[in-house]
Amino acid sequence: MTQFLSLLLNGLSLGAIYALIALGFVIIFKASEVVSFTHGSLLLLGAYSIARLSGTLGFLGAVLVGLVITALAAFVVERFIINRLRGAPVISLAIVTIGVDIILLTELIRRIGPDILNVPHPWGGQSVRIGGIGITQNRLVAMVVAGILIVLFFVAFKYSSWGVAMRASAEDGETAALMGIRQGRVSALAWVVAGVLAGVAALFLVGSPTPGVSSAVYATALRAFPAAILGGLDSTGGALVGGLLIGVAESLAAGYQENLLFLGRGFGEVVPYVVMIAVLLVRPSGLFGTKELTRV
Amino acid sequence: MSEQTVSRPAGASRSASAPSRPATARRRGSVVKWVLVAALLGFLLVFPLYFDEFWLRTGFAVFGAAIGAIGLNLLVGTTGQLSLAHAFFLAVGAVSYTYISGESGGLGTRAGIEGLGLPPVVGMVVGVLLAGLAGLVFSPIAARLRGIYLGVASLGLVFIGVHVINTWTPVTGGFNGRAAPEFSLFGFTFGNSDPQLFVLGVPFREAERLWYLGLVLALAAYVFARNLLRSRPGRALQTLRDSEVAASVMGVNVQAHKARVFLVSSMYAGLSGVLYALSIGSIAPESFTLVVSIQYLAMIVLGGLGSVGGAALGALFVTALPLLFQQYADVLPLVSAPGQGGISAGFAARFLYGAAIILIVLFEPAGLAGIAQRLTSRFRRGRAPARGGVATPPPEQPGSAPTPSDRPAQGSDTR
Numbered sequence: 001m002t003q004f005l006s007l008l009l010n011g012l013s014l015g016a017i018y019a020l021i022a023l024g025f026v027i028i029f030k031a032s033e034v035v036s037f038t039h040g041s042l043l044l045l046g047a048y049s050i051a052r053l054s055g056t057l058g059f060l061g062a063v064l065v066g067l068v069i070t071a072l073a074a075f076v077v078e079r080f081i082i083n084r085l086r087g088a089p090v091i092s093l094a095i096v097t098i099g100v101d102i103i104l105l106t107e108l109i110r111r112i113g114p115d116i117l118n119v120p121h122p123w124g125g126q127s128v129r130i131g132g133i134g135i136t137q138n139r140l141v142a143m144v145v146a147g148i149l150i151v152l153f154f155v156a157f158k159y160s161s162w163g164v165a166m167r168a169s170a171e172d173g174e175t176a177a178l179m180g181i182r183q184g185r186v187s188a189l190a191w192v193v194a195g196v197l198a199g200v201a202a203l204f205l206v207g208s209p210t211p212g213v214s215s216a217v218y219a220t221a222l223r224a225f226p227a228a229i230l231g232g233l234d235s236t237g238g239a240l241v242g243g244l245l246i247g248v249a250e251s252l253a254a255g256y257q258e259n260l261l262f263l264g265r266g267f268g269e270v271v272p273y274v275v276m277i278a279v280l281l282v283r284p285s286g287l288f289g290t291k292e293l294t295r296v
Numbered sequence: 297m298s299e300q301t302v303s304r305p306a307g308a309s310r311s312a313s314a315p316s317r318p319a320t321a322r323r324r325g326s327v328v329k330w331v332l333v334a335a336l337l338g339f340l341l342v343f344p345l346y347f348d349e350f351w352l353r354t355g356f357a358v359f360g361a362a363i364g365a366i367g368l369n370l371l372v373g374t375t376g377q378l379s380l381a382h383a384f385f386l387a388v389g390a391v392s393y394t395y396i397s398g399e400s401g402g403l404g405t406r407a408g409i410e411g412l413g414l415p416p417v418v419g420m421v422v423g424v425l426l427a428g429l430a431g432l433v434f435s436p437i438a439a440r441l442r443g444i445y446l447g448v449a450s451l452g453l454v455f456i457g458v459h460v461i462n463t464w465t466p467v468t469g470g471f472n473g474r475a476a477p478e479f480s481l482f483g484f485t486f487g488n489s490d491p492q493l494f495v496l497g498v499p500f501r502e503a504e505r506l507w508y509l510g511l512v513l514a515l516a517a518y519v520f521a522r523n524l525l526r527s528r529p530g531r532a533l534q535t536l537r538d539s540e541v542a543a544s545v546m547g548v549n550v551q552a553h554k555a556r557v558f559l560v561s562s563m564y565a566g567l568s569g570v571l572y573a574l575s576i577g578s579i580a581p582e583s584f585t586l587v588v589s590i591q592y593l594a595m596i597v598l599g600g601l602g603s604v605g606g607a608a609l610g611a612l613f614v615t616a617l618p619l620l621f622q623q624y625a626d627v628l629p630l631v632s633a634p635g636q637g638g639i640s641a642g643f644a645a646r647f648l649y650g651a652a653i654i655l656i657v658l659f660e661p662a663g664l665a666g667i668a669q670r671l672t673s674r675f676r677r678g679r680a681p682a683r684g685g686v687a688t689p690p691p692e693q694p695g696s697a698p699t700p701s702d703r704p705a706q707g708s709d710t711r
Contacts, residue, residue, distance in 0.1 A: 084658060102590065110643050280441060284440040
């Protein structure tokens with residue numbers, strides 16, 4: 001029972017990180033109709049910048065500059081590529097983000113090489129025990145920070161003028177534009193917010209129990225894709241639920257690996273995709289996604 | 297590669313303008329085309345007599361990749377179903393071939409590996425069929441998903457595939473992979489000897505033999521895909537891409553056609569996977585990762601979505617580039633051998649095709665095929681300046697010159 005609760009808690013904390021990534025993914029999709037395959041390498045960029053800068057700027061400075069770099073990269077992609085392709089087919093847009101991803105990821109992998117860069121989190125690598133349930137401090141902080149950010153995000157999304165503008169243009173772009181909402185600005189801001197969220201996720205994703213920044217972080221970041229998809233690409237709440245679901249499923253599968261040996265070692269890493277395909281079989285638009293209607 | 301893009305606007309304008317085009321221009325165009333095709337074929341046929349093993353091996357890899365790219369293009373370019381699962385179907389083909397035609401057992405690490413030891417032709421055919429079957433099994437899921445959901449869902453297949461290859465050691469060789477058996481056809485082996493073979497004094501060893509195998513299969517794949525696109529089902533698939541509603545109103549069975557195109561595309565991928573195993577000589581999990589899927593996507597985007605010849609061109613570009621960089625690392629600026637400070641060949645190639653994808657989508661959505669078509673149409677029109685915008689130019693549309701009268705604009709081609 002304690003093992004189950006411990007796995008559940010660890011899964012939720014991992015899921016909170018996935019939810020941050022998936023949330024960025026979803027708001028980009030809502031604001032600019034782009035499925036951003038750049039997100040994995042953006043996250044790696046954030047992790048790499050934080051790790052590299054923390055020697056000179058100290059931890060806090062490195063985190064701030066790292067977040068700015070990630071947000072800036074997302075902004076540049078939006079301004080110079082996505083914005084020029086307004087109205088292009090969804091597949092072309094997805095493909096162009098894959099192009100950006102290839103370049104960014106290649107450069108980062110070239111720089112990181114076979115090394116594992118360490119990020120000196122002030123909370124270190126210790127674990128704490130809460131009533132017999134063990135969790136690393138890093139994951140605990142991650143859960144708290146992710147929780148605060150997600151609440152902040154939902155409040156902003158609901159009440160701030162940016163949130164209203166974004167929901168309006170996601171609902172009906174043309175009408176929103178006629179009402180004086182500048183879609184370019186909405187879309188750019190969405191990318192920046194998504195970049196920041198990815199940067200924060202990167203900060204916690206490379207802390208314990210993960211050893212540090214290596215090119216394997218990219219594969220971890222990719223597992224937020226199924227989270228966004230199974231929640232429904234255009235649903236922010238779905239991204240949250242999807243993230244938590246994927247995190248818990250992965251953690252449980254990894255924890256009970258001994259009982260699942262017939263599925264092979266390392267099955268936990270595949271579980272997010274299995275869950276996603278299973279959910280999509282039942283609900284093709286994800287759990288909370290808007291059903292696509294065809295009108296004649 | 298002077299064949300036209302089948303992307304809708306260009307294709308539509310061509311068929312619309314064909315009757316009004318003067319016969320002389322048409323004849324000149326087709327003569328030029330056939331001369332070019334014959335020259336290309338002749339070149340490919342005598343290639344092994346003049347070039348050494350490196351070029352032949354590169355060529356064989358390109359033929360294999362071209363088959364896979366043509367298959368993916370049928371799915372993504374023609375039917376508009378974004379799929380990132382291509383590496384998975386390649387893996388099904390490659391693994392089936394090595395399992396069916398490979399031998400069981402061996403010494404040391406190979407002790408747990410099984411194989412059926414059937415003739416390689418059987419392995420190839422069954423590999424292709426199994427890949428097709430895998431595509432067919434996935435197609436009900438695919439048919440339910442629209443556009444981008446399919447793209448990400450198919451991403452899952454790749455990870456599941458790699459996991460299976462890593463785990464299912466008796467069949468796949470597990471993490472370390474296993475050697476792929478040599479190909480042979482009714483007693484004629486595609487190895488270095490047995491039988492010894494000389495053509496015009498040139499020894500025909502493995503590389504030369506495989507070159508012709510690849511050439512024949514790639515040509516067959518090319519012709520089949522082109523004929524498919526010009527047939528009734530091909531038109532149905534293109535309608536499906538443009539509008540599913542319109543297609544079903546026209547009497548196209550949407551689900552059935554999606555399932556069929558998945559079947560055909562994965563069979564192409566299976567064949568490509570078999571050729572890949574032959575060209576590398578072994579299979580391993582890292583040969584079928586997401587990177588491979590993305591490479592195939594890069595090929596068809598560079599070549600031009602929907603164009604069969606374009607897919608082959610894209611395959612040439614993406615496959616040959618890293619090999620060329622590797623071969624000429626010391627000559628090229630910035631590129632260097634691994635561990636010497638500069639950018640290694642693989643990375644340099646990835647930078648280049650990553651940038652190429654972005655530029656193509658931004659400035660020339662019809663890809664290399666679009667550029668080629670514009671060049672040939674300019675040639676056919678007697679070097680009249682080609683008109684048309686950046687996106688899918690209508691190069692053969694006579695109406696691109698202003699026509700005040702309502703007569704068909706005859707003669708605008710012979711300017």
